[in-house]
Amino acid sequence: MKHTFAVSSIIAVATYNERENLPLLLSQIRLHAPTSHILVIDDKSPDGTGQLAEQLAAKMGRISVIHRAGKLGLGTAMVAAMKYALHEGFGVLVTMDADLSHDPAVLPKLLAGLGEYDVMIGSRYVSGGGTKDWPWLRKFLSKSVNLLVRTLHRLPAKDNSGGYRAYKRAYLEKVDLDHLLSAGYSFQEEMLLRCHRAGARIGETPILFADRRLGASKVNLKECARSLAMLLYLGVPRFLGGPNLAPLKSSPKGPSHEFRKTA
Template sequence: MVQSKKKILTNTTIAFLPRGRVTFGNSAGKGLLVEIEKNPSQGPEGKVLVSTATYNEKDNLKPLVEEIRNILPQCHILVIDDNSPDGTGELADQLARDFGNIHVIHRAGKQGLGTAILAGMKFALENDFYCFINMDADFSHDPKYLPFLYEGMAANDVMIGSRYVPGGGTENWPASRKFMSANVNRLVRFLFGMPVKDASGGYRAYKVDILRKANLENVKSRGYSFQQEVLFRCFRAGAKIGEHPILFANRRAGSSKVSMKEVIRSLSLLTWLGIKAKFSSNP
């Protein structure tokens, strides 16, 4: 039998509403009384959360949510929107009203991909999920791979949707992007000693238990380098890492949000972190 309970929310904290919707305390920090309903929809080991960060993804969000729900119907979906001016956040709220097990976090503005993924991980940690899956909202990450990443949790703590294992690849990438991606991965393997082919891809599944051990409070990255740093922290925490081949496609709609300035900043941070890790047990 589904159990419901009441909870007072303060300081813009997050809570479940019936059928999986989310609400916040107001800007003055006043408490808001809501009903919280636990939904029994879950995988064989426990609840699964698929998280996606959005900024101006209105054209992609609804078809993405529909595909996720068709392919992995037992999962919960979390949308983290950075106040998209195109109405993505409002669409996410509408989808939460229309469907079950959809949650929305609204943030005041663009705060970086890394902080959005961290918010999703924190949501998974605080709400007793078994598995956290992160994917892009622009269809660069095809939802058809979700079952393979989730099934990989039986033998691994982290599963990477990998472009660089046999069967994986990229679609319509310019040579410059392929060169940059390949060399970032070589640098990360050299700095951190992780035996993975694709350390920079963001299509991943994590056991929430390994996230508890990964010292996420120490994460320094906020942008492009976040994926590599979190993988390294999971590796240092003892994670067994698996990779499943994916074809990474260019986004269906909208434009890329990663600038060369961000790439350079991220590479500098990773180099600093790698050097520090060689001399510290808790970088």
């Protein structure tokens, strides 16, 4: 008898003051990825996003909320999501922003891409992708950083800095999540680099990245400079004192039912 298998997936959104965006975001995710679990990681948002997430979770079901003590940064929120996904036995983790810059309508394509690839990227820089309403300076800086990263780290992807991604469990298990070096923006490049070093096949599907419509931007110039320095350091070879980016040899503990039998 032939069985079909469905991978259990979890979609993680980190939030800091996203109260205005959360209801539409969660309903859109549920619409486009109805079988996925949702995880919200909130850092004690002063606007009450965490409490609103709890109310929506009670109403909608299959939504978990992690409340952290204060603003600890997007990178560590994503690590918390990765550990949660591993611990809870999910086969796929999707990460996305909460401000609707990442269109939930792309979720089916990201998930379907994992049939062929191990990590899928919602990409602004492949044919059909792009950014909407960005000033030329932001566009120029983002493209330049991507070109630098691609060249320096010999990464195959065109968009290495975006946060709209789907990861297969096996590659989250191979990355040493306890010793990531980046807490800020360079987190995305570092994760990709580590997955690449672990042998992951990386695919991209185009997205149109829209600027946030509601809520305040958290872009921080000091953090941009710190992340750029980190990207350069990540490119220093080991024998010259550079970082250890080798994949883990043994998997961390936790249930590993990657595939759930459905028939």
